[in-house]
Amino acid sequence: MLKFKINDQEVEALPEWTVLEAAREKGIHIPTLCYHEAVGPSGACRLCVVEVVEGNWSKVVISCMYPVKEGITVFTDSARVKNVRRWILEMLLAECPASKEIQTLAAEYGIKNSRFSIKNPEEQCMLCGLCVRVCREVVGVSAITTVGRGVHKVIGTPFRKPSEACVACGSCVTVCPTGAMQTRLDAVRGPVDAHKS
Amino acid sequence: MAQSQLAEQENGMRIQSIEALDALRQDILAHQDPKRPILIVCHGTGCLANGSPKVSDALRKAIAKAGFQAKVMPGIKTTGCHGFCSRGPLVIIKPAGLFYQQVKAGDAEEIVNTTLIKGDPVERLLYRDPNTKEPIPLEKEIPFYKHQQRVILRNIGKVDPTDIHDTIAAGGYQALAKTLTTFSPEEVISVVEKSGLRGRGGAGFPTGRKWRSAVAAKQKRGGPVYLVCNGDEGDPGAFMDRTIMEGDPHAVLEGMIIGAYALGCNQGFIYVRAEYPIAIKHLIIAMDQARAMGLLGQNILGTGFNFDIQINRGAGAFVCGESTALFTSIEGRAGEPRPKYVRSVEEGLWGKPTVLNNVETWANVPIIIEKGADWYNQIGVPNSTGTKVFSLVGKVNNVGLVEVPMGIPLGKIVEKIGGGVPGGEPFKAVQTGGPSGGCIPYALKEVAVDFDSLTKAGSMMGSGGMIVMDRRDCVVDVARYFLKFLEEESCGKCLPCRLGITRMREMLDTFSQGRGNKQDLDDLMGLAEAIQDGSLCALGGSAPNPVLTTVKYFKDEYLVHIEQQRCPAGVCKDLIxxxxxxxxxxxxxxxxxxxxxxxxxxxxxxxxxxxxxxxxxxxxxxxxxxxxxxxxx
CATH class of the missing domain: 3.30.70.20 (Alpha-Beta Plaits)
Known part of the structure; x- marks a missing residue:
C-alpha cells in the first residue's frame, strides 16, 4: 500500500489506483461528470481536478487519471481547483441550460446564473463522451461516436443516419450524466418499428 | 577499381560497407568540376508559387540556345528554400555565389549572355541595400545572410533534394557511417546528451534524456520501441520544418536512422501534414533512394542493422501536432490527446515506448555526431545549445527563414537580419511561439532568444514562428486572431478548451466592439487561469498565452478600448x-x-x-x- 495525504487525511491506496479511486474509498467527495466505474477514464469534463503538491511545487491534475504516489499531498478544494470548477460549471450552465443535473451541481458551487450567452435553451448534452465509451467498451458495438471537432463536435451516428449497429440496449441513456441521451436515442436506433420486425 | 562506385550505383547496387560509401563520395566529387558554373534556382514553396519553375525552364532553354561547348556546359540545379522568401524567385550562380533576386523567365537570356558568357553581373537583378541603394552582388555579403549561422540549413539551397548523390557529395550519411563504425548505441545517447540538444518542437525537453528514458522503458517492458518524427507543423506563419523536409530530407532521415540505432528501434514514422505535398514528395523520393542504396531498410551499410520508415499524412487537424493526438491519429483513430501522466517514452504509439522528436530536432542529430558534442555545445548559450531556425514574418523588411545561434537578442533578429520594420520605425511587438506563445514588446528587445528567457518573458520558443508587429497592429485583435484559430482547432475533448477558448474570444469581442468593462478584463484573467490549469493538453493549456502576454505588456491599449472605445492602432472595425x-x-x-x-x-x-x-x-x-x-x- 502507498501512503499519501488528501487534504488533511492520511490515505492508503494500491499502486494501480488513481487519486479519485483512493478518495472515493475513503469517502472523500470529488465531483465528476464524465467518470463511470463501468468504463475507462477519459479526462474530458475536468471537474475532478485536484491540486497535487509534491516537494516544493504543485500542479492541477485530474484525479480520475492521476496515479497515486507515495508522499504526495492532494488538495481537493484549493483556490486553483475551485477556480477551474467554477468556470467550467458557469460555462456548462450556458452550454446545456436544460440539464437539471448541471444546475444542481453549479448551485453547489454558488453559481445560479451564467454571464455567457445561451445558444440552445433545449440543450442538455455537454459532450462528455460517456455514452460513446460505454457503447464501445461495454456493449461493444460502437453505434455512436463523436462527430466533428471542437466547437462543431456533436454526439452522433456514422453519416448521421440511424445506426444499424445499435442494439437499443439503452446503456448510453443509463450512463448519461445530464439526461441528454434520453432525447437522442430515437435518432440513434431509428424508428422503433424497424426493431420489431 | 575496374568499375567506379558511381557506375555501380547507377546499376542499382546497394552500398555494402562504410568504405564503399566513402568511395562513392570521392567518386562523385572527382566527377565534379569545381569551376563549372551552376545556376541554382530556388524551388522552395514560396519561390515555386512565384514562378520559379518557369525561370529554371527558361534558363535551360537559354543555355541550350547559347550553344556552349560540352566542356564548360553550365548546369542548372533546383534546390529547396534559400530562406529569403520575400525576394523570390532567387537564382544563385556558383561558384562565385552571385545572388539574383525576383528573377523572371524573361531575364533568362540576359543572365546567360551577360553573366555566363561575358562574366558580368546583371545589375538590375542584384540585391540592393535598402538605405544606401548600393548593390550587394554576393549572397554571403547580404545582411540577411551575413548575420545568420546556418548549421541546420547548411545544405538547403545547395543540394538538389531529389538526388541522393548530391547530398552524399555534401557530406550526407557521413555521420551515420561514423555512428555505425565507431559508436555503441549507448555512446550515441551520451553524445546527444552532452551536446545539450533540446527538442525543437516547442517544449524544449532534453533530447538525450528522452532517448535514455525510452531505452530504460524498453528494457523494463520488453517489446519494440518506436520512433516518430513530428512534421505536423501547424502554427500560423511557421514554415521551418516544411523547408527542412523539402530542402534536405536526407538530414531528417539520417537523424532518425542514427536515433533508431541508439534506441534499438526498427520502425519509424514521419507524420507530415497533408498540406505539405512537396515535403511528402521529397521525403518519399529520399526514402526510395536511400533504400535502393542500402542506407535505409534491411542490413543498413552491410552492418546487419535494420530500420525502416513509414510516412503518415495528417488530415488537417492542428491538434495532431500534439504528441498523444499524433499517436492516436497514426493508430487510425480521431486525433484526440490523452493525459500524459504516463509519458510517451513509456506508453506511446500502440502503448509501446516511443520517442517523438520534431523534424528540426532530428535534423540536428547528424551534425552533432559528425562534429561532436563539444563543437555543438559551444554554439548558443549554456542551457540552450545549438542554433534555431525561425520563420521571420509580418511587418519586417526581410521576410523569410533564418537560422541563428540560441541566445541571440530578439532585436538583432528583427533589425539586423530582418532589416527592421518597413518605414524605419521601431517594431511594436514580436509574437513568438505561435498560438501557444506570446507577444514580446519592443522594450524587451534585448531578451535572449533561448528556451528559458522566452518562457520567463511570458512567451515561449515554440516551434519557431516569429511574427513582427508595428504600430498599426492592435494587440486585442492579435489575441482575438489566435483565439479564433485555436477555437477552430480545439479537438473538443475537454471542456475548458472547447468552451473556454470560445468564451475568451467572445470577451475580447466585447472589447474590440467597445462594449467591455474593466470587470470583464479581471474576469478574463480568471478564465485564462482556469483554462491553463484545467485543460487536457498543451493546446488548451497554452491557449490563453497570447491574451495573458498582451494584457501584461499592453494593458493600456486594452484600457483604451474599454474606457474610451478607441482602437489606437486603427484595426478594430467597430471603433474606427x-x-x-x-x-x-x-x-x-x-x-x-x-x-x-x-x-x-x-x-x-x-x-x-x-x-x-x-x-x-x-x-x-x-x-x-x-x-x-x-x-x-
Missing amino acids: TYHIDSEKCTGCMVCARNCPQKCISGERKNPHQIEAETCIRCGICMDSCKFEAVQVS
Whole structure:
C-alpha cells in the first residue's frame, strides 16, 4: 500500500489506483461528470481536478487519471481547483441550460446564473463522451461516436443516419450524466418499428 | 577499381560497407568540376508559387540556345528554400555565389549572355541595400545572410533534394557511417546528451534524456520501441520544418536512422501534414533512394542493422501536432490527446515506448555526431545549445527563414537580419511561439532568444514562428486572431478548451466592439487561469498565452478600448472610421475604383469623400492610396 495525504487525511491506496479511486474509498467527495466505474477514464469534463503538491511545487491534475504516489499531498478544494470548477460549471450552465443535473451541481458551487450567452435553451448534452465509451467498451458495438471537432463536435451516428449497429440496449441513456441521451436515442436506433420486425 | 562506385550505383547496387560509401563520395566529387558554373534556382514553396519553375525552364532553354561547348556546359540545379522568401524567385550562380533576386523567365537570356558568357553581373537583378541603394552582388555579403549561422540549413539551397548523390557529395550519411563504425548505441545517447540538444518542437525537453528514458522503458517492458518524427507543423506563419523536409530530407532521415540505432528501434514514422505535398514528395523520393542504396531498410551499410520508415499524412487537424493526438491519429483513430501522466517514452504509439522528436530536432542529430558534442555545445548559450531556425514574418523588411545561434537578442533578429520594420520605425511587438506563445514588446528587445528567457518573458520558443508587429497592429485583435484559430482547432475533448477558448474570444469581442468593462478584463484573467490549469493538453493549456502576454505588456491599449472605445492602432472595425484628407487627396480615383462598397464619391482631380454609413471599414482605400490621404480615426 502507498501512503499519501488528501487534504488533511492520511490515505492508503494500491499502486494501480488513481487519486479519485483512493478518495472515493475513503469517502472523500470529488465531483465528476464524465467518470463511470463501468468504463475507462477519459479526462474530458475536468471537474475532478485536484491540486497535487509534491516537494516544493504543485500542479492541477485530474484525479480520475492521476496515479497515486507515495508522499504526495492532494488538495481537493484549493483556490486553483475551485477556480477551474467554477468556470467550467458557469460555462456548462450556458452550454446545456436544460440539464437539471448541471444546475444542481453549479448551485453547489454558488453559481445560479451564467454571464455567457445561451445558444440552445433545449440543450442538455455537454459532450462528455460517456455514452460513446460505454457503447464501445461495454456493449461493444460502437453505434455512436463523436462527430466533428471542437466547437462543431456533436454526439452522433456514422453519416448521421440511424445506426444499424445499435442494439437499443439503452446503456448510453443509463450512463448519461445530464439526461441528454434520453432525447437522442430515437435518432440513434431509428424508428422503433424497424426493431420489431 | 575496374568499375567506379558511381557506375555501380547507377546499376542499382546497394552500398555494402562504410568504405564503399566513402568511395562513392570521392567518386562523385572527382566527377565534379569545381569551376563549372551552376545556376541554382530556388524551388522552395514560396519561390515555386512565384514562378520559379518557369525561370529554371527558361534558363535551360537559354543555355541550350547559347550553344556552349560540352566542356564548360553550365548546369542548372533546383534546390529547396534559400530562406529569403520575400525576394523570390532567387537564382544563385556558383561558384562565385552571385545572388539574383525576383528573377523572371524573361531575364533568362540576359543572365546567360551577360553573366555566363561575358562574366558580368546583371545589375538590375542584384540585391540592393535598402538605405544606401548600393548593390550587394554576393549572397554571403547580404545582411540577411551575413548575420545568420546556418548549421541546420547548411545544405538547403545547395543540394538538389531529389538526388541522393548530391547530398552524399555534401557530406550526407557521413555521420551515420561514423555512428555505425565507431559508436555503441549507448555512446550515441551520451553524445546527444552532452551536446545539450533540446527538442525543437516547442517544449524544449532534453533530447538525450528522452532517448535514455525510452531505452530504460524498453528494457523494463520488453517489446519494440518506436520512433516518430513530428512534421505536423501547424502554427500560423511557421514554415521551418516544411523547408527542412523539402530542402534536405536526407538530414531528417539520417537523424532518425542514427536515433533508431541508439534506441534499438526498427520502425519509424514521419507524420507530415497533408498540406505539405512537396515535403511528402521529397521525403518519399529520399526514402526510395536511400533504400535502393542500402542506407535505409534491411542490413543498413552491410552492418546487419535494420530500420525502416513509414510516412503518415495528417488530415488537417492542428491538434495532431500534439504528441498523444499524433499517436492516436497514426493508430487510425480521431486525433484526440490523452493525459500524459504516463509519458510517451513509456506508453506511446500502440502503448509501446516511443520517442517523438520534431523534424528540426532530428535534423540536428547528424551534425552533432559528425562534429561532436563539444563543437555543438559551444554554439548558443549554456542551457540552450545549438542554433534555431525561425520563420521571420509580418511587418519586417526581410521576410523569410533564418537560422541563428540560441541566445541571440530578439532585436538583432528583427533589425539586423530582418532589416527592421518597413518605414524605419521601431517594431511594436514580436509574437513568438505561435498560438501557444506570446507577444514580446519592443522594450524587451534585448531578451535572449533561448528556451528559458522566452518562457520567463511570458512567451515561449515554440516551434519557431516569429511574427513582427508595428504600430498599426492592435494587440486585442492579435489575441482575438489566435483565439479564433485555436477555437477552430480545439479537438473538443475537454471542456475548458472547447468552451473556454470560445468564451475568451467572445470577451475580447466585447472589447474590440467597445462594449467591455474593466470587470470583464479581471474576469478574463480568471478564465485564462482556469483554462491553463484545467485543460487536457498543451493546446488548451497554452491557449490563453497570447491574451495573458498582451494584457501584461499592453494593458493600456486594452484600457483604451474599454474606457474610451478607441482602437489606437486603427484595426478594430467597430471603433474606427475612415476619412479622406482633402489637402492630400489628388483626386486620382484609385480608392473609389477599388472600394467594394462603392461608397467613395468625388470628381477626378477633386478631393473625394467616404460615406460613413455604407463603409464596411475594410481598409482597401487606405492600402491603395499612394498619397496617404486616406486616414483612420
